[in-house]
Amino acid sequence: MPLPEREVLQVQGLKKWFPIRRGLLSSILKGEQKYVKAVDGIDFEVYAGETVCLVGESGCGKTTTARTVLRLIEPTAGSIKYHGQEITLLSKDEMRKIRTKIQIIFQNPFDVLDPRMSVRSLVGEPLEVNNLAFSEKEIEERVFDALKEVKLTPPEDFARRYTHELSGGQLQRVAIARSLILRPDFMVADEPVSMLDASIRTEIINLMIELQHRHGLTYLYITHDIAQARYIGNRIIVMYLGKIVEKGPIEDVIQEPLHPYTKALISNIPVPDPTVKRKRILLPGETPTPVDLPKGCRFNPRCTDASEACKQDEPKLVEARKGHWVACHKL
């Protein structure tokens, strides 16, 4: 595969702060509005044809990032460019047109797919609401094609079924077919296989890789499972408390993590081979909530190597090695 160069997505200074609802008394007396700083100033790019994995623990801001870049929730600040076009300023109608090219796959297909609709209606619906097909026959043909793409064959048979007649893996395929039918070039997948058993998980991931090669798709893949990220991804972004702590080519980051948080994270990933013995780095404490953030480096209260500088200044992302960026004073 030639080196990807063209940027499909370019994110700069992206922030999403959620205001905390206050009681009457506190708004009269204190007057200070607090925020959950779910995403607090991040920069990254996704190039055509590649898979960028966004990883981190619960609450690190990965899902908020995914939804914000699609403007499913509005960013607080920052720039999001899709093929060079700034999309944060677009009107609802203009955004709707772009959304046919950017699709999202969610974790739980049960929540996404209406149980009262047949697979035929579910997969055909995006064409109808976007006025992209004119005759019933054309819709049916494209639904069948999409079902064949996700290997739900024979499509005539699956098209007639309802969600309760399908397994979890098959439902996720229907969700993928529903995205694919609009012929997108960029897909955001938010933990698309976390609910599934190992074998079905692999089946869906392999399908996604196959579709990527066939249609030249670009993925932003959100997962908490770094072993899975290694399998599907080209580059990885590690988030901690709303910030990017490390990003780079996936193999470099996994084999030689530079940030102390990434090091701990990687050391705790279990390996399906009992002959491999690794030492877990045990971090003190637990991840704080993104409301009252520690001063300086957000990781400093849990870092065994933190110095004065780490408690004062927030480290910036610097390119430590080619394409491998890290935000740490101790580098």
Place this chain on the structure above:
Amino acid sequence: MKILEVENLSTYYRLGTETVYAVDDVSFTINAKQTFGLAGESGCGKTTVAKSIMRILPENGYIAKGKIWLDGQDIVSMNENDAKKFRWFKVSMVFQYAMSAFNPVLRVGDQIAEVLQEKKRLTKEAAYEEVKRLFEEVGLEPSRIRDYPHEFSGGMQQRAIIAQALACNPKLIIADEPVTALDVIIQGKILDLLKKLKEKHDLAILLITHDLSVIAEESDFVGIMYAGNLVEVGDVISVFKKTLHPYTAKLIGAFPSIVGRKKRLEFIPGAPPDLISPPKGCKFHERCPYAKPICGEKSPVLREFGKGHKAACHFAGELDLGI
């Protein structure tokens, strides 16, 4: 020392006029200071095995055949009164969702103290002293016994559940997906805690999980279940490195790893069979790439190949599973 011995256990569920053959002819043993990992996909019967050992099967579930010996006592023939006594004192269980194991409107400390007062007949003061000791043992601040469950993080709740499981010094702890809902760094801490407690108290641990990576790191012995059968059992190195059953090999092949060469992952086409009318012969034969006519006719029995390493496959030991 043998703590748990499961012998030809078959547990079924009545479903209207039909029967679900959830667990069928499962045998294994666990010694003190050992972790036995029981793995398999959803619906393979691993949790039913646990519930049979705890004697907490739902109303329509029953042990149809087999014996379960726990610390020398036969559990299956025990009446409910005796079963109440052996639970907590001989065996206790750690569940996946710690959040739903505690009552949200009662203090965590009170709930554990209640077990001690009720089961061990401790006085109130003695019970609270004991809760503090248990908190310390699992790495929680003793000062937090007055907290409510929602004031604990997921990892802390799981520690509290482990503290409760330890309350009456059981011999066996059944951990059913104990870390599945947790983030990886907390997962590591909880697994280390279980390991430490196992050594300290000579515990036997039955670790149930679908995650073969956790099994590989934490278990001494492993049992792989498929459609209610134990298809392979043995020490962890033999099962992972000298795999005998095609299902085990396929399942291991479906797990990505962060070490070693990156290789294409495999999946098993099809789905596990319906356990109301399981297929004749080997239950895996319809999905098995190595199946021969005999596999659809005769059920394979568990045969021993290496020391304690057994598999239920007609062609075990003869196949090149690519391990």
